[in-house]
Amino acid sequence: MTENAADTVSKTPVTLLGLGAMGTALADAWLAAGYLLTVWNRTAARAEPLAARGAAVASTAAAAVAANRLVVVCLLDDASVEEALADADLTGKDVVNLVTGTPGEARARAAWAAGRGARYLDGGIMAVPPMIGVPAAGPYVFYSGSRALFEDHREVLAAPAGTDYVGEDAGLAALHDVALLSAMYGMFAGVAHAFALVRSESVAPGGFAPLLTSWLTAMTGSVAATAAQLEAGDYTRGVVSNLAMQVAGVPTFLRTAEEQGVSPELLTPYFALMQRRLAEDGRNGGEDLTGVIDLLRR
Template sequence: MTDNTADAPSGTPAGTPAETPPAPLTLLGLGAMGTALAGAWLAAGHPLTVWNRTAARAEPLAAKGAAVAATAAGAVAANRLVVVCLLDDASVEEALSGVDLTGRDVVNLVTGTPGTARDRARWVTGRGARYLDGGIMAVPPMIGVPAAGPYVFYSGSRGSFEEHRAALAVPAGTRYVGEDAGLAALYDVALLSAMYGMFAGVAHAFALVRAEAVDPVGLAPLLSSWLTAMTGSVAATAGELAAGDYTRDVVSNLAMQVAGVPTFLRTAEEQGVSAELLSPYFELMRRRLAEGSGEESLTGVIDLLRT
């Protein structure tokens, strides 16, 4: 009979598997995001090897226990899991050019396009490594702070993701979106595009009141609560797209909303504010009304954006 207690750590009940120690990994790139990632992994006890083109950036991390590699090749050789957080895709190619990637799992967290991610995946897998692309939905102060809600979209090798999920989840939550390496970048840019659209609307709103006796600090919570209330339309739009029916349960139809456009444009003119942030969307609304049904919601505008 095998003695199951022989290798049990002190204090571990017989038959209880020992806890897996934090996995070692390599991080290339110590900008603001890379440094935040490194700090989270070190705080969680992961043996970490780092490399940065400007070596001085690694000194604070070395003081916290990180091993500092003199070259990118040396850093890659140190561990199977290699996370890349450099400036851009050109920096990734420069850092890894000529480096032996055989048997490595490369996780690329550089913001790029879906096409760039697919090209980089072919470049990496062609050199004997598995590839994951990542889109970080967080800013550096959110990293390592679960309550802040940070997460990263991942796409590419499912096997690599599953094997390293625990380590990848330390600095931020993980959301795997598919084997197609370009999907993480697509999700990333889709969400950020919506964010910039919101920023445009907020900018226009503040511009309208800028010349009046309106306290922007007092207006801010009203804007925030209104935008929060309007987020319910996201699910409704998704449902209409999935069903192919843009007329179900419509409250404010396209015809009604187009009829209101002159009021927005006149108000902007009266306030001495350019309507350039809103005019393109209003023009799409008018086009959709001319081509479709006034009983639709605004969802049909999406079809006009496809080129």
């Protein structure tokens, strides 16, 4: 037996359900790392390139589950998980669900798995498919649920991407995932508005982009300050530009958008919250923007 063959035999075999773009990227990474892999996909043709590289292809999801203890699910949504595993025997299995879902869905799926005799781990992938299997790209996955399952399979789970275990509550991985992505889309909204403002002028997008990147990077320092204020319960702590001052500037942003022929719809919801918080603030606008978070939680 060759050294590579011996190494493959020693690795935990993996079953993977779902060969979309992300599932295929995961499969590629496990095969490249020398893992024995069994795959299933509703459209069987997607498995052919993987079969050529040594993956075993199961004809049904139930057969794929039966092949190995560790079962990784990377399907479209929670309903797809329910359907795919309906006829599978999960007794004694370790199910790792990488389907993007809500915290509530993850908790319900964990209870469902326990009721069928399986350990359960939920995952939130913080990467796009080209990043998987490329450590330098920084891909990682949030995991929550069974700590014992995570520890037992930490090595195999780390082959495609880094791992970040966030707690026994199965919903925490999805919560971290969606919270970070929500912040990302908020940033994208601001970027879209900024480019829209300069687009009708003689400002080259390529020349403006470095300025925008530098500014957004500098503003990330406010994240830690917001966290400190939340933990202290004091929103006036370390304030540089208070709420009253920032609300006073809102009309300028709106007039500029009007002059440039740009809809303010990406900004006005946040401005409305700022104005509402100022109206309710008992410190005469001396706090920071952190109080907006409390309005969102009502």
